[in-house]
Amino acid sequence: MKIPPVKGTRDFYPPDMAVRNWLIDGWKKVSVRNGFEEYDGPIFEYLKMFQIKSGDEIVEQLFSFKDRGGRDLAIRPEITPTLARMVNQQINSLPKPIKWFSVPRLCRAERPQKGRLREFFQWNIDIIGVDDVLADAEVIFCALDYLRDVGLTPDDIVVKISSRKLLAAVLKEIGVPKESLDSLYALLDKKNKLPPETFEKMLNEQLPDSEMAGKIRAFMGLETISQIEEMFGRQEAFDEIVTLMDWLNRMGVGDYCKFDPSVVRGLAYYTGIVFEIYDKASELRAIGGGGRFDDLLKQFGGTDIPATGFGIGDCVLSILLEEKGLLKTRPQQLDYFVACVDESFRDAVIEVTMRLRSNCFASNFSYKAVKLSKQLKQASDQNAQKCIIIGEEFKDNQLLVKDMVAGEQKTIEVDKFFAELKSLV
């Protein structure tokens, strides 16, 4: 019986795995050089952990199950609740600020489509315990540090930045009642994702006052902070976003960043700076996004401590990098391939190979003592840097070492060869 892979999942054959490793190694490397430490949690948690932050409707998007003790559990669709739980558990003993990162494997029971699968990897970084906007800048820098490192330029991607505080202030200025804010955020978040007519219709439904609706529409279309100041007067939240932009410029990533009031983020828990990273052509869904969530740890039963962070998934990013020709792989690398001219040298092949391996050199050999030309082909296929050819000269304790890149070869005494290797390690 043939069993197909589960809907929305991927098999990682060695070439795919090489790409995945390259991608994730890059995330980890950049996290570490930005001063973040890696953490991880279990891949399943209590179902209710995921309801605290996102509500009941999210349960439909979860892979959930009962364990044998009747506990309601779910495979993690995000790692932020786990982060909150872990931080809260040891809040008093953790040195502040907490700068942690993780690359969790996540599952969401959504309908797969371009750039969205049911199982994926997501790079998360978070700074907990700093309410300075500098931390938001550092988080954005960290994302761009990676994206720039892999070769994406300001012509390829843009970080659209706004502020929940600013949005709240403007909506208050406009006269929107406080109780309509959350549902309005959800709608505004969709502005660029819906056809204009549909957005208009939904906006009018939520906000019958046409004067208010008009002002909101005008606000969403603004491109600079000073325009907002002209239209709505100076707001306290301005300083914060001006400072953020200033930091990003000083950090050298200002040309990737753009103020954009239409960035809202759908989730209710964001409290300050919010941002989303898009491909410049806007043909793909968001590459990633994040923002400040100062109340979240408290909601998870912890202390009142500020936090900011982001998440970037592997699916959309891979598509973009592939399109730009920037996707690299890290294929199999062999230091040595040990070949022999005929069957009589098989024992020597095994002996030499294992000795190389014991000295920490990646080495391989052919199970069948096929023709030397075939063995060399295998060596090429496996990207061996060098080949050791064992033939008649082995009887005089000599090895033939062939450089597969340069094509040169030389004979060397066995003991001398291994002595030189040791000095290399």
Next chain:
RNA sequence: GUGAAAGUAGCUCAGUCGGAUAGAGCACCGGGUUGUGGUCCCGGGGGUCGCGGGUUCGAAUCCCGUCUUUCACCCCA
């Protein structure tokens, strides 16, 4: 969860007014007489045409269902 399109070898695809042993390129395996790879030449294996049912003398081809993929919704933590 809703709607649309697609599914033929490991991959990219050809093949349908319904007709005989279903093809190509790439990949894979083997060979090209003495101990040298990344090129070339020759040969080979591999498909119950996604799966199940129906119509028909006969189905890869037509119809229905189902699964998967892709696209658009819902959603996007």
